[in-house]
Amino acid sequence: MKAVVMNRPGDRDVMAYVAWPDPQPGPGEVLVTVAAAGVNFMDLGVRQGKAWTETPDPKVMGVEGAGTVRAVGAGVTEFAPGDRVAWVYAPGSYAEQVVIPAASVVPVPSGIDDETAASVMMQGLTASHFATDFYPVQPGDVALVHAAAGGLGLLLTQIIKLRGGTVIGRVSSAEKAVVARAAGADHVIIDTAGQFAQQVRALTGGIGVAVVYDGSGPVTFQGSLDALRASGTFCWYGPVLGAPEAIEIMSLPRSIKLGYAVFSDHIPTPALLRQHAAQLFDWIARGQLKVQATTAYPLKEAAQALADIESRKTTGKLLLVPAGR
Incomplete structure (x- = not known):
């Protein structure tokens, strides 16, 4: 498969679009074909060496996305090949495929497309935490x-x-x-x-x-x-x-x-992750929460996408789309 890796901490030149070994799901994991991966400021911090320092380089970047389950590991009963899912924290998401713990993915309703699902996981759950939990707006x-x-x-x-x-x-x-x-x-x-x-x-x-x-x-x-x-x-x-x-x-x-x-405090259990994600999807389905126009880049242009988000000149959500999607 193809993936975007960083070879060392630094600027955009440390990123490369390369052939990478196909992942295989272990017990309790799902293998997902990535339809869209979210671009986040967190990824910029990783590239700069401010996070994931315990993971040796080169490593596949990205944490967020949506796609379709391709295979499941031993013990996984809640998902099956063909299910559409999304996730908010799965290291290695800047790739055509990613392995994720089954407890870390949420089902995507039929009325929500992949790009929308990938756009609201990190930022939507963060916004939910800020306005309903950290300070419940009245x-x-x-x-x-x-x-x-x-x-x-x-x-x-x-x-x-x-x-x-x-x-x-x-x-x-x-x-x-x-x-x-x-x-x-x-x-x-x-x-x-x-x-x-x-x-x-x-x-x-x-x-x-x-x-x-x-x-x-x-x-x-x-x-x-x-x-x-x-x-x-x-x-x-x-x-x-x-x-x-x-x-x-x-x-x-x-x-x-x-x-x-910290948004992870909003979703400390699989049940809360799925509950809050379902609320976001329900608001979207009802027309109460609208995802503004996204900017989609080919996966191979991940370095440019990160440079653009770093410039603070973009609006809305930036996504990476693997070839053939």
Whole structure:
């Protein structure tokens, strides 16, 4: 089969599209033919040597996707060849085939296509965690969503709206503002320098927002603090873009709550993984959650896809599609 591997940590030149041994499922595993693989900031962190350091190079990249079960290992009874499945964390997904623990895949309903399923696993489950678990948005809450035109931001905006919240989206360009508004953002701020807090407070009558979802790196950290209301919640994520300086806890203002949100805490068991994935698919089937237009690259162009997501100039979800799909 063909796969995309990284030969060492570094820039895009460390990635290669190569022939790779066909995987075989072991006990409790399924072999899946990949229809589409998701491109994520996590993959960028892996390429840079910030994650998966315990796995020797060369290694196949990618963690997310959707496809069709090709074979099952001993003991697997809940899936059979021909079943359509999706997954959120399966190392080696930038490939034509991948072996995954059966406990880590979810069934894909007939009304959901492969590209849509691959687009909502990581970002959709992350958005679900942020808005229903880490800070359960209540009707009337105002939320500030950074990178509101990105794949995660677009889904997060819609889930907040489903729960009765108001969204202030922050984007970096007028073009992205159009995309964020189309997803339901009530207000959109165009900003690239981290100078948004005053506008947020003006939009909230000086009160501030109930929650900030910030994965934009250190440049926005102080502004996000300043944008929060008393006892507001700061949801920090996205370590690939860097962390703020050390925080003196007694300097945190207005009794705010600050935390680092990790989506895996939302799906610690196979039952919860399938429950939350099923909710996403149900929202999509009902037309309540819309996946914005995806950008699909041939699998062999994975290095370009990662370069594009790193540029922060893309909107929506980026996917890799193996040849012949």
